[in-house]
Each structure stands twice: as structure tokens, then as C-alpha cells.
Amino acid sequence: MRLRSLLFVPADRPDRFAKAAGSGADAIILDLEDSVHPHAKDAAAREVAAFLSQSASGVLRLVRINPLDSGRLDADLAAARRADGIVLPKAEGAASIRQLVAQLGSEGPPVLPIATETPAAIFSLGSYSEVADHLLGISWGAEDLPAAIGAATAREGDGRYTPPYEMVRGLALFGAHAAGVAALDTVYPALADQDGLERYAARAARDGFTGMLALHPAQVPVINAAFTPTPDQLDEARAVIAAFAAEPGAGVLRHKGRMLDAPHLKQAQRLLARAGA
Structure with missing residues (x-):
């Protein structure tokens, strides 16, 4: 299962559902939380249920429920019962996942927590490995947390994260890998800045994220490209694996003028696995 791009769609805009599903995103997230006014949530839940009752078109269909x-838990889960996954906002570690799974049942869809939206959540990022079997991945956010603590912003003037939120991003990344699930970077909110998005997504892929959340269909191709290994990268990974296969007793070997050891082999194997090769 590839999870390079996950595109949010307001759940009260059913006119956008089909377009989102055809955007090329690996998953769409029908959002019952922040993008829907409280008075519109019941109607939005009905639209989600109606859409999920139709046959899928090859894209994963996730639902972001309310906290x-x-x-609203019972109503949201009733609407989302045919979803491929549940996105859980304001998650606070394994305890939140266990609470949700108790409602979903053991055969319910996997969960994607937004894992950094409260101060307490930061101290629970290492606990997700306890519930990894119930997870689709782990993502984070940089909007709710500064609001929760009264910070003016999570970003510098040039768009970079300030040190506290750069730390949170790193902890979410390592929490996902510790649990052995997809590590999904947060949204890039400047919709008109395609160059900035390209830099942000490339940095996320470089740092070890495996995919990213998206706010608009126009962002999807840029994100997919960033998280899709290039032919040259795949060829190099195959060459590294072949070099170790040719010297099965070697712990360290020389390849194209550089020294390789076990971490390089593991990195090559992970890249091929991510590409489905």
C-alpha cells in the first residue's frame, strides 16, 4: 500500500469528492472535523456515509472524525463504517487508539492519528508501537499545538518551523518509525507556492517521511513526485544489493569508490520496498 499523498476534502462538499478521488492521490481524507462548521456536521456525516456506500475507485477513502x-464519536463512526481508515485528531498516544478501537471493534478499519495537536500528545509519541497493529500510519500537525499553548506561530518569517515545532516534527517522525508504520508529514498551507511545496516535500522525503498530507488537488502531483524514487535511485539501490549479494561474507565493501556497510544495504532494501520493486 502506497501512502505518498493524502488529500483532505471537506465532508460538507460532496461536489468535490469525485474530483479528489480522481486527483492521483493515494488516499483522500473526508474531513468531518476542522473544515466543517458545527451546524453542518450532521449533514456532512450523511454525505460521507452516502459516498462510502458507493464502490471505491482505487483510491483509499479515509474519514477524519471529530476528537x-x-x-460526536458514535455519529462519526456510523458514517465512516465503510471507510478504509479513520483519521483521529487530538490523539494522545496508545491510550487514544485503544479507546477508539474499543468503539470500532477488532475488525474495524486502521487508524491514522494526528499525533501532536495537544501538549500531552508530545509525551506519548513513543507509545504508538504498543498499538502498531491498529495503525495505518502517524502524522502530525503544526496548527493546533501552538494555539493550545498560546504561541503566536509555529513558523519563522521564511516559513521554517521554529525550534519547538521542528522538535515535534522530528519526534513524530521517529515515533512512526519506532512503530513500524508510515511516517506522514503535515500539510504545506501556502497553496499558491508550488516551488515552496516542492522544497518542503523533498526535505520531508530526505528526512525519512514516507508521505505527506495535502490540502488541494494541485499539490498532489508535486507530493507524489517527491516520494516516488527515481529510476536512477532504484538502479543504485539494486546495485548496492547486488554488491552485497556478490560478497555474502562481507560486512563492509567498496562500491563505486565509497565504503558500504549494513545500514547502506538496509537503506537500499527499504527504498525498493517503498517503490514496490
């Missing part, structure tokens, strides 16, 4: 303590 566990919102009072």
Missing part, C-alpha cells in the same frame, strides 16, 4: 471527547 474522542467531542460528543
Whole structure:
């Protein structure tokens, strides 16, 4: 299962559902939370249920429900019962996942927590490995957390994260890899800045994220390209693997003028696996 791009769609805009599904995103997230006014949530839940009752078109269909303590859990899960996954906002570690799974049942869809939206959540990022079997991946956000602590912003004037939120991003990345699930970087909110998006997505792929959330269909091709290994990268990975296969007793070997050891082999294997090669 590839999860390079996950595109948000407001759940009260059913006119956008089909377009989102045809955008090339690996998954769409029908959003019942932040993008829907409280008075429109019941109608939005009905639209989600109606859309999910139709046959899938090859794209994963996820639903972002409202937080566990919102009072809408039963209604949201009823609407999302045919979804391929549940996106859980305001998640606070393994305890939140266990609470949700208790409602979903053991055969329910996997969960994608947005894992950094409250101060307490930061201290629970290492616990997701306890519930990894129930996870689709782990993502993070840089909007709710500064609001929760009264910070003016999470970003510098040039768009870079300030040190506290750069730390949170790194902890979310390592929390996902510790759990052995997809590590998904957060959205890039400047919709008109395609060059900035390209740099951001390339940095995320470089740092070890495996995919990214998207806010607009126009962002999807840029994100997919960033998280799709190039033919040259695949050829090099195959060459590294072949070099170790040719010297099965070697712990370290020389390849194209550089020294390789076990981490390089593992990196090559992971790249091929990510590409489905």
C-alpha cells in the first residue's frame, strides 16, 4: 500500500469528492472535523456515509472524525463504517487508539492519528508501537499545538518551523518509525507556492517521511513526485544489493569508490520496498 499523498476534502462538499478521488492521490481524507462548521456536521456525516456506500475507485477513502471527547464519536463512526481508515485528531498516544478501537471493534478499519495537536500528545509519541497493529500510519500537525499553548506561530518569517515545532516534527517522525508504520508529514498551507511545496516535500522525503498530507488537488502531483524514487535511485539501490549479494561474507565493501556497510544495504532494501520493486 502506497501512502505518498493524502488529500483532505471537506465532508460538507460532496461536489468535490469525485474530483479528489480522481486527483492521483493515494488516499483522500473526508474531513468531518476542522473544515466543517458545527451546524453542518450532521449533514456532512450523511454525505460521507452516502459516498462510502458507493464502490471505491482505487483510491483509499479515509474519514477524519471529530476528537474522542467531542460528543460526536458514535455519529462519526456510523458514517465512516465503510471507510478504509479513520483519521483521529487530538490523539494522545496508545491510550487514544485503544479507546477508539474499543468503539470500532477488532475488525474495524486502521487508524491514522494526528499525533501532536495537544501538549500531552508530545509525551506519548513513543507509545504508538504498543498499538502498531491498529495503525495505518502517524502524522502530525503544526496548527493546533501552538494555539493550545498560546504561541503566536509555529513558523519563522521564511516559513521554517521554529525550534519547538521542528522538535515535534522530528519526534513524530521517529515515533512512526519506532512503530513500524508510515511516517506522514503535515500539510504545506501556502497553496499558491508550488516551488515552496516542492522544497518542503523533498526535505520531508530526505528526512525519512514516507508521505505527506495535502490540502488541494494541485499539490498532489508535486507530493507524489517527491516520494516516488527515481529510476536512477532504484538502479543504485539494486546495485548496492547486488554488491552485497556478490560478497555474502562481507560486512563492509567498496562500491563505486565509497565504503558500504549494513545500514547502506538496509537503506537500499527499504527504498525498493517503498517503490514496490
